[in-house]
Amino acid sequence: MSDRFTITLDGRNCPATSGETVLDVAGREGVSIPTLCHDPRLDPAGACRTCLVEVAGERRMQPACAFRVRPGMEVTTGSERIARHRKVLYGLYLADHRLDGSGLPSENGSVNRLREQAARSGALVLPPVNAPRSGRPGDSNPYIRFDPDLCILCARCTRYCDEVEAVSAITLTERGAATTIGTIGDSGLLDTSCELCGGCIDTCPTGAMTEKKSYGIRHEEMEQVRSTCNFCGVGCQVDLKVHNGRVVKVASPPPGETVNDGNLCVKGRFAYDFIHHEERLRYPMIRGRDGELHRASWDEAIRKTTEGLLAVKEKHGADALGFVSSSRCTGEENYLMQKLSRAAFGTNNCHQCAAT
């Protein structure tokens, strides 16, 4: 069983439970600590050093995302020493990162959290290192793009691919300054065990792993509408990103909030092209005497529908009608379909196409 005790966070007593990290407690207490390599779905890596805090009795600063709480522990999250550490750290990151005219980390459309953090905390200006980090420009997969000059090697993507999706399609490759995110034999993702879940995109803090389809559309210019995925029965929550009246991207809500814990599969995250597909039905149609479908007005089509169904009912009885509802439609629509069948046409022949 886990023990409960208190720790001191910036001089305040806070309840904590054994097994928790300093970051867990701070999050609950509303104390914000910057992080880059941390993702609550992954084992703590303690890799990026952004979250360092001071712990009384420890000579070195410790990563809040990985350091476990102990009874009576005293933690300081903001100090001169921490501020100095961050300035140097961000300076080192920036020296090895694509920057824009203002000297801050670039954005390719996605949020770059390094940019926000460096802007807030300030960063030493250090001479740029010319890292020979390579991408996979020839990768023909339709969804996932990797911009190596925005990568900070936090390994969230590879750890996600390993620990959550459990397919290990991507991995840290090369060595030293050339270290990059690669695949075995440098193959395109379609030729690896990758299942195109897009979790690597979702977890990447800088937009280095990003979506091809919406590449370059700025995140501030997209409106966001929370909805439920329309594929399988898990009911993942999705954030539909809308730009100029079109859904241009689907993102997962933050981990911990909804049933999918920040995850999506290939269908939920990427299979949205059908929404604005040119083959969508746009007008009601009625089959003419020539056997072809002809565009009709809604009035005509509804009238024709009603006449067709009522004629069958008159001649053969209500139970000669069948109503097929759909698990693809909403609960309200299924309710109305069975009400239509029962109350308006007088038959219980109403079912939908699904056993489970």
Add this chain to the structure above:
Amino acid sequence: MTNSIPEIRDADLLFVIGSNTTEAHPIIAMEMKRAVRNGARLIVADPRKIWMADIAHSHLQLKPGTDVWLLNAMAHVIVTEGLTDDAFIEKHTEGFEAVRKGLSAYTPEGAETVTGVPAEAIRQAARDYANTPRAGIYYTLGITEHTHGTDNVYALANLVLMTGHLGVRSAGMNPLRGQNNVQGANDSGATPIFYPGYQRVGDPEVRLKFEAAWSVSLPPEPGLNLNVMMKAMARGEIRGMYVMGEDLVISEPNASQVEAGLNNLDFLVCQDIFLNETTRYADVILPAACFAEKDGVFTNSDRRVQRVRKAVEPPDEARADWEILCDVARTAGYPMPQYESASRIYDEMAALVPAYAGISHARLEENVAGLQWPCPEPGHPGTETLHLGGPLIGRAGFQVVEYRESDELPDDDFPLVLSTGRVLYHYNAATQTVREPGSMAKAGRNFIEMHRRDARRLMISDGQMVTVSSRRGEVQAEALISPRMRPGCVWMPMHFADSRANLLTNDAGDAVTGTGEYKVCAVSIRA
């Protein structure tokens, strides 16, 4: 599901049967992978060596259609080795004695002969399942898409009840729903035997309640399920159909008979977002809005009601299904109310179903993780785990289940057993996913998966086009030689309109649900 998706990661044992979870429910599979990483035991029962079987501690690779034998043999072990939860059986169930007696014939050795699974593996699985308190069962269409699908479900329920794995976190009996809103469609009463909320059509009191609410007199007899409707259509007894959001020609078994039936109809109206195989027979086509273009709710596998929100406008004149349905009802002379919004429709339904009475669109705005029914009043938090502290109503009944063979077994003419199913990259009739480049790059064509031994006997090489035939039809597909199959068994996805697995499948239906036997039919293959 009796339990909830977030409970999976805390399970100590997962018994996954008839569910290719990584492909059909990838996000639930992630939770299962997490549980296994945390030390849970994983038992997979499936005729194919699916992805989950690779990380499983035990893979029971049974012959298709022999689930009842396997499950009864597990129950046999639990009973004979005294692993039952007698206190639970005593307090919360009835009918155990009859089941116990009936199980004596189902020895693990007998099971080995019928199912092909070693007796010792069955014993071990039964012991592990019974001895682990937080042991959950997860199943899907591999259990239900059989002529004995209901028997399969009863056999599973017997295991749950005799071990008391009900009303316990991370345990229970968990059907994973195949489609986004199957649960919701059933909950809303789109079934021939139930009004919304599983209130029986045949119960006069229930009927009176709905007659009063809808100000109309209602038919007292239950209707036909879809499987029976398709057959009645072929016989000319069903003469008019209203099909909303389904492609019957792709998704129903024995497709050529379905097409003949559709061709015979006096009148067919299809309401959909794309033309499909079924709309070819339609007299009227009504263009509908897709999920991103309308408001409403979907209910997922763990009874979680969640919002669908309108993000963009439907194309040109397409309209939300609910608006169209209202217009049709009114034109037909029924005074369907003028609902201002989908939330009003939900309110009308919630007022008629006690289990949803506490749910409304307004409450869903505040509850970002949705609300799980039963949720009987507005202050109620919803129900994560069902049956905590005993079955909801009275006692849970054991059911005696006897093994019956599948409707169609292999013979000299059709010597192979075909099962059909889904792949990760497509969704059902694939009208949405064939329009998606990634899905097509990963899975662009139909295939028939088979064991090397069968391929060698038939002189077929990997990637070759072959003809697959059954008593009902034939299709062309690419041979995929794979170590995942059992010899004698082949597998085909159901998604492709140009090579339809359902031309082959058997439309013999389960006696209770009418679900077709998609998982077992006899076929032959030639180069």
